[in-house]
Amino acid sequence: MKQWGATAFLVLLFAFVIISALNENDEKEADSGLQEYSDRDQEGAGMTAPNAPDGLEEGEQAPDFTLQTLEGETVKLSDFKGKKVFLNYWATWCPPCREEMPEMQRFHEEFGDEVVILAVNGTGSEKSVKQVKEYVQEGEYTFPILLDKDLAINQTYEIISIPTTYFIGTDGVIQQPRIVGPMTYEYMKEMKNALN
Structure with a gap:
């Protein structure tokens, strides 16, 4: 007993x-303030709280911002006006983000001269910048990684679930609906052709 x-x-x-x-x-x-996208949700809809914002809409000017890269360089979104931009928001602790990163690398290697991938890391939700740096080095990712240390971009772009990607045209305008959830290489090719 x-x-x-x-x-x-x-x-x-x-x-x-x-x-x-x-x-x-x-x-x-x-x-x-971030949740990872769940594939149990509708495709492209992500996980959102009941009164969550819809995010920025197609046709809106993409809000400018200034962030530092992992290498310590200062980058502004407006520096890329005249280029197509995929603005991707992610974190190392997010499995769907980790699933998407190799697809983005493959796309970047093939179409990096046509489309700029700006991968904004939700650094304010990470354990450390060192952890982000190690993850990027291990994956051998070569597209720009920007650090959102105070989660200001997260708030400005009304990002609830990650990964979230906005598609910005050469005019600096969001030209396609954002996607919440991991992108495939094929989907990125479609978005490249949809932007002008």
Whole structure:
């Protein structure tokens, strides 16, 4: 009987530890204001809270911003006026983002002279910049990685779920509806051809 009681106590203790760890992880994600896209949701719709903003709309001027790259260079979105831009928002802790990154690298290697990929990292939700740098180096990603340390771009572009990508034309206007969720190489080719 004592052995059964001790076993039951250990099982309950183990369950408590697991539940606490899961709640802590959920709280960290909630604190950052970001949620990862879930493929259980409608394709392209992502996970959104009931009164969540719709994000910036097609036809709107893409708000300008200034951020630093992983290499410490200062970059402004307006520096790329006259070029097609995929503005992608991501984080290292987001599995769908990790799934998408190799597709973006492949696209960048083939079409980097036609389309600029600006991969804005939600750095304010990361453990450290070092972790972001290590992830990028391990994946050998060569498109620009911008650091949103205070999550200002997250707020300006009304990003709730990640990854989220905006498609900006040569005129600096959002020309296609944003996509919430990971992009494929084929989808990126479609968006490249849809922008002017």
